[in-house]
Amino acid sequence: MTPPATPSAFAARLAADAGSIVAFLDAELARDDGIRRHWPAPLRSAMRxxxxxxxxxxxxxxxxxxARLLGGDENAALHVAAALECVHCYSLIHDDLPAMDDDALRRGQPTVHVAFDEATAILAGDALLTLAFELICRPGLALAPAAQVTLVTLLSEASGAAGMVGxxxxxxxxxxxRLNETDVARMQAMKTGALLRFACEAGAVVAGAGPAERRRFVAFGERIGLAFQLADDLLDVTADSAVVGKATGKDAERRKATFVALNGIDHARRRCAELIDEAAAELAEFGASADILKEAAAFIARRDR
Structure with missing residues (x-):
């Protein structure tokens, strides 16, 4: 019998996969062959x-x-995961711009528009977005063309006007x-939840999962997406900016409608815990094999940054 995953086992897996993603993207953004020799140096630096x-x-x-849980190809999963991270990082670059959230700090470092300039930040985000689709469609991956088309479609929907951008x-x-609770839930499901939902469904697509399994991972992703945004809103109220690595207290300063603002801290914490329980229930049929993913869901609720 597979032993249950522990927080330390999850942390080790998260760190290992993060290392793989960083190494992959570092190599991709350093390449200077083929068409990439035409990349302007300042733009490349801003992307990096x-x-x-x-x-x-x-x-x-x-x-x-x-993908690992369902037996998917590791290299194909790595390429699609790197594409997803390119989209996520592009969104952070654009969100930090003065016309959006106007942040000077991201992950404890100067934001791209501060380190470079606003125009370069916009272009760096644009370039990362398009790089994502190149990575998914790269020839030679252990993915059927139909699966690549499905992944491109899903990522387009998750990152576009019906998802993250919207x-x-x-x-x-x-x-x-002036938003009510239903409006806030819709906004959070689109802005934050869409990419988290895509992450889980895309892993199933990479593994060639059937419709029933895909639906389970969609449901899992939707619940952890909502929990992630709740945790993020709580951090904005309760955390120190030096710990989080970005400015906090901005939601209240701007009188932004959030679940926390509408219902209070205690209610938000209870709802976050409920969502994590619901997410774990979606993976019950996989037994201990899904414990790493269940621990990932628990981590989302208790994270401090």
Whole structure:
């Protein structure tokens, strides 16, 4: 019988996968062959600054661990996970811009527009977004062309107007404070939850899972996505910016509508715990084999940054 995963086992797996993602992206962004010899040096540097600046790499980890659980090809999972991280990092670069969240600090480092300039930051984000789709469609991966098309479609939906970008638009509107709980839940499911849901479903697609298994991982991803945003909102209220690595207290300063603002800290913590329990229940049929993913869900609720 497989022993249950412990927090330390999860932490070791998360760190190992983060190391794989960083090494892969470092090599990809350093390549100077073929068409990449035309990449302008300042743009390349800004892309590297936006990607290789720390972070837990939770989204690619979820994708890789889901694929691993279901028997997917490790190299194919690594490429798709790196693509997902490119999209996530592009979104952070753009979110930090003065026209958006106006942040000077990200993961304890100067944001890209501070380290370079606003125009270069916009272009670096654009370049990372398009690089993501190149990675998924790369020839030679152990993925059927139909699976590559499915992954491109899913990532397009998760990152576009019906997903992350649309959620950011709603998030900016939330600064008026006139959103109700249903509006806030929709915004969070789009802005944060869409990429986390994609991570879990994409891992299943990489592994060639059937519709029933894919639905389970979609449901798992949706619940941890909502829990992640709740935890993020709680951090904005309760954490120190020096610990988190970015500015805190901005939601209250801008009178932004959040679940915490609408219902209070205690209620938000209870709902976060409920979502993690619901997420774990979705993976019950996999037994101890899914314990690493269940521990990942628990980590989302208790994270301090």
């Amino acid at each position: 600054h936006g990607v290789l600046n720390g972070g837990k790499r939770l989204r690619p980890f979820l994708l890789m661990e889901t 959620g950011q638009s709603l998030d900016l509107a939330a600064e008026t404070g």
